[in-house]
Amino acid sequence: MIEVTNLSKTYGGAVHALRGIDLDIKNGMFGLVGPNGAGKTTLMRILAGLIRPTTGTVRVLGHDVTTLQGKFEAKSILGYLPQELGLYPNLTGREFLDYIAILKGVTDKRARRQQVTDLLESVRLADVADRRLKTYSGGMKRRIGVAQALLGSPKLLIVDEPTVGLDPEERVRFRNLLSEMASRCTVILSTHIVEDISHSCNDLAVISQGQVIFRGAPGDLITQARGHVWSITTQGERPNSGLAVVSTLQMHDGVQYRVLGTPEPDYNAVSIEPSLEDGYIWLMRQHSPTPA
Amino acid sequence: MILSQLRGMAFYEFRQHWRGRLLVALILGLVLTVGINVLVAGGSVRCDTVNLPDLAVCQQGITITITAVTLFLALPLAVLLPIMVAEIIPMDSQRGVRSWLDAMPLQTGTYLLGKLLGLWLALVMALLIAMLISGALWWLATGTFDLLAYAQVWVFGIGVVCVFNGGLGVLLSAGLTTRRRAIAWNAVLIVALAALVQGSDFLSYLNPLRMPIINYHLAVYAPMLMASPDSGELAILLRAFAGGIAGLIISFCTAWVWLRWQSSRM
Numbered sequence: 387m388i389e390v391t392n393l394s395k396t397y398g399g400a401v402h403a404l405r406g407i408d409l410d411i412k413n414g415m416f417g418l419v420g421p422n423g424a425g426k427t428t429l430m431r432i433l434a435g436l437i438r439p440t441t442g443t444v445r446v447l448g449h450d451v452t453t454l455q456g457k458f459e460a461k462s463i464l465g466y467l468p469q470e471l472g473l474y475p476n477l478t479g480r481e482f483l484d485y486i487a488i489l490k491g492v493t494d495k496r497a498r499r500q501q502v503t504d505l506l507e508s509v510r511l512a513d514v515a516d517r518r519l520k521t522y523s524g525g526m527k528r529r530i531g532v533a534q535a536l537l538g539s540p541k542l543l544i545v546d547e548p549t550v551g552l553d554p555e556e557r558v559r560f561r562n563l564l565s566e567m568a569s570r571c572t573v574i575l576s577t578h579i580v581e582d583i584s585h586s587c588n589d590l591a592v593i594s595q596g597q598v599i600f601r602g603a604p605g606d607l608i609t610q611a612r613g614h615v616w617s618i619t620t621q622g623e624r625p626n627s628g629l630a631v632v633s634t635l636q637m638h639d640g641v642q643y644r645v646l647g648t649p650e651p652d653y654n655a656v657s658i659e660p661s662l663e664d665g666y667i668w669l670m671r672q673h674s675p676t677p678a
Numbered sequence: 679m680i681l682s683q684l685r686g687m688a689f690y691e692f693r694q695h696w697r698g699r700l701l702v703a704l705i706l707g708l709v710l711t712v713g714i715n716v717l718v719a720g721g722s723v724r725c726d727t728v729n730l731p732d733l734a735v736c737q738q739g740i741t742i743t744i745t746a747v748t749l750f751l752a753l754p755l756a757v758l759l760p761i762m763v764a765e766i767i768p769m770d771s772q773r774g775v776r777s778w779l780d781a782m783p784l785q786t787g788t789y790l791l792g793k794l795l796g797l798w799l800a801l802v803m804a805l806l807i808a809m810l811i812s813g814a815l816w817w818l819a820t821g822t823f824d825l826l827a828y829a830q831v832w833v834f835g836i837g838v839v840c841v842f843n844g845g846l847g848v849l850l851s852a853g854l855t856t857r858r859r860a861i862a863w864n865a866v867l868i869v870a871l872a873a874l875v876q877g878s879d880f881l882s883y884l885n886p887l888r889m890p891i892i893n894y895h896l897a898v899y900a901p902m903l904m905a906s907p908d909s910g911e912l913a914i915l916l917r918a919f920a921g922g923i924a925g926l927i928i929s930f931c932t933a934w935v936w937l938r939w940q941s942s943r944m
Contacts, residue, residue, distance in 0.1 A: 434781045438942070458783055466781035472774025476697040477690065488686030489782045491679045518697075534778065 387412050387572050388433065388542070393442035395428050395596075403428040405596040407442070415568035417587035417604075418576040419666065425596040426576045427469055430546045433574065434466045446542060462491060465540030469547045471531035475520035479511050479530050482519055483537060490538035505533040508563060510556075524551045532560060536567065543573045549582050561586045584662035592669055599673045604662050611646065611660035611668035618643045618653045625649060630671055632664060646671065683788050684795060691796020692803075700762055701804040708751055708808035709815075715747045716819045724821055741824045744816055745831050745899040749892050752836045756888050757868055759840055760847025764857075764864035766793055767848060771855035786937050790852065790930060794845050801840050805832065827899050834915070835895045839888045842922035843868075846886060849926070852933035853940060883921025890918035 388411040395404040403425045420426050431437045432444060435457035443452060447463060450456035474482060483502040492498045506512045509529040514522070522530065528551045535543060545564065549557045564573050565586050577583060583590055584604055592600035592607070600607060615632075618625050619642045625631065629647040646668050649655040660668070695701055725736035767790075770776050779789070809832045816823055850867055851860035868886055875885045882890055897910030908914075 436777075436780050458785070461781060462783040464781060466778060468774075468777040468781075470774045470777060472770075472777060474690075474694055474773075474775065476694045481690065481693070485686060485690045486778075486782075488690075489683055489779075489784050491682070491783060493679065493682045531778075 387447060388574075389443075389445045390429075390433075391443045393429070393432065393444060394440045395425075395432065395437070396440045402596055404432075404439070407593075407596075407598055409591060409598065409601070411572060411574065412589070413568075413572050414589060415565060415573045415575060415587045417583035417590035418574060418593060419578065419580060419583050419590060420593035421670065422578060424593045426578075426593055427546055428596075429593070430544050430574070430576050433542075434464060434544050435460050460542075463541040465535040465538065465543040467531050467535035467543075467545040467548055469550075471527065471534075473519045473522075473527060473530065476518060478516050478518055479506065479522070479526075480515040482530060483533055486534045487537045492538050501537060505536055508536075509533045510559070525553060525556060528552055529556065529560075532563070536563075539570075541571045543567055543571055544576075545573070546576045547578070548575065549577065549579060557582070558585075580663045580666050592666065594670065594673055600669050604665075607665035607669065608660050608662055609665070611665040613657065614646050614648070614668055615658050615660040615664045616645050616647075616649050616653075616655035617658050618645055618649060618655045620653075625653060630667055632667060679783075680785070680788050683784060684792050687789070687792025688795035688799055691793060692799040695797060695800035696803070701800055703762070704759075704801075704804045705808045705811075708805075709811045711751055712747060712808075712812040712815055715743075716815045719743060719819060724819070737822075737824070740820050741827050742900040742902070744820075744823055744828055745895060748812075748828075748831045749835055749895055752839045752892050753887065755836065756839050756843050756886055757872065759843045760850065760864045760868045760886065761861055763797060763844050763847040764851040764860040766797060767852045768854045768857055768860040772857055780941070786934055786941075790849070790933055790937070793848055794930075797844055797848055798841055801844050802837070805837050805840060831895050831899065835891060838919065838922065839891060842888065842926065843886055845926050846929055849929035849933040853936035879917075880921075883918050884925050886925075888918065888922065890914055890921075894918065 388409070390407055390409040390411075393404055393407040393409075394402070396402050407429065418426050418429065428437070432439050433446065433451070435446075435451045438452060443450060445451070446456075446460040449460040451460045474485075477485065480502060483505060484498060487498045487502060492501060503512070506515045509532055511526060511529055511533070514526065519527070519530065528548075532545075532548060535545060543564070548564070549560060552560060561582060564575060567573055568586075575582065575587060588603060590600075590602070590604060590607070591598050600610075616629075619637065619640045621640050625643055625645050626649075629645040629649055631643050631645050633644040635642040635644075644658070644664075645655070646664060725733055725740065770779060809829075813825075813828060816828070847864055847868075851864050854860040854863055872885060872887045875881050894910055894915040897908075901910070
């Protein structure tokens with residue numbers, strides 16, 4: 387479906403955003419997770435044909451997006467939601483989606499109208515569809531962005547940090563929408579919110595400093611942290627610096643910490659089952675320089 | 679698909695211009711200038727009480743006044759319009775629209791042409807409204823005037839100048855990414871082109887001030903205001919139109935190459 391081979395991107399000859407990435411992405415929902423500045427957006431933009439790699443090849447459904455023709459072919463089967471979505475403030479939501487549908491090549495007027503109406507319903511914007519976009523709230527703008535990415539029945543859907551700015555209910559709704567789409571096309575979801583991945587992806591890659599440091603199922607990432615996640619209750623003092631504190635919970639009898647690492651015996655730490663977030667943090671700790 | 683994209687872009691670009699400030703400013707500017715001239719001219723442009731032998735002279739006077747006032751609008755518009763429309767393409771980058779637009783199966787040429795068509799449609803509509811309101815004002819002031827001459831000066835004079843220079847303004851700033859830079863760039867460029875592109879007949883047809891078009895209409899409808907009656911030859915008008923089209927083609931190709939080069943660098 388998508389083959390990425392030895393992909394590198396260097397900005398201005400000095401900033402190495404991606405360093406020799408190899409990925410093979412099949413149908414379904416693929417998660418790309420990593421910290422800010424890891425190179426996720428650069429990779430997404432290369433896959434969407436927006437920027438050219440410095441070296442390496444990318445084939446999207448057989449089209450080489452590093453060539454002009456291949457890029458054009460790939461764009462005709464692509465739905466893309468960028469991290470920052472700019473809108474035309476003087477168009478209404480319905481007009482904006484109609485405009486995008488035309489640009490995506492949905493030429494039949496009736497089919498276009500139907501698609502726009504259905505999408506407005508599914509992102510819950512039907513009641514404000516005829517209001518100008520400049521009156522939309524941040525969350526509404528995000529939802530109209532999601533709708534535009536789904537227009538034209540894309541075979542590949544690339545969504546970059548899609549749930550930023552959405553309320554919890556909307557996030558759940560959006561994750562379900564993406565999962566539904568994943569039964570019909572390939573969905574690549576880039577995020578730094580691990581929860582989004584854990585609820586929807588069966589395949590993921592963790593990217594850090596321009597390199598893929600993990601590739602596999604969410605379960606495999608969780609397994610990596612098994613035996614390293616602990617619950618510690620103290621009277622308020624923080625566990626020692628060698629441990630990574632994942633969460634802090636104020637209890638009536640003290641403070642309960644969820645930590646990663648190897649705690650000293652006098653903490654009376656209790657081993658607990660890791661979550662995907664624990665697996666991710668454990669992995670990042672293994673790949674980060676050792677603190678002094 | 680390209681035709682459908684062009685149609686869609688033209689329609690929605692037009693709609694956005696229509697809801698924006700550009701057209702309101704344009705229509706108001708034109709109508710107010712005509713209105714002030716109508717007030718200043720006052721009763722001196724009525725032929726109701728003029729006797730028959732002097733009637734033709736009086737009516738010619740009205741035509742001259744209306745032509746001169748209308749063409750007087752063309753010159754500042756030729757300079758101001760490219761600055762007013764400079765932001766059209768750069769705003770797509772500034773607003774972040776390009777981030778999704780570039781992911782569409784939309785070719786650079788289609789994008790540029792769609793932007794142009796949308797603007798031209800909006801300009802034509804704005805000029806039509808301004809022409810009708812101004813015509814009504816002149817009618818109230820004069821009682822009657824040469825409608826054909828009036829329409830010709832608006833359509834083949836000020837209208838053509840707006841189409842050429844509006845298009846030029848969009849294309850000249852196409853490679854820029856911020857509104858402020860685009861406005862400054864077009865302001866400098868239009869003044870420089872107006873000052874530098876001259877010296878021969880051929881260059882005068884490319885000059886954004888469009889003097890051959892203005893002079894042609896003055897020579898035809900207000901000959902006593904023109905030093906050279908040769909300016910009224912139709913061939914000159916046609917050459918001026920060809921010059922305007924050539925200018926658009928050159929700037930279109932430059933903008934196309936510029937945008938393609940920009941995307942290949944990313």
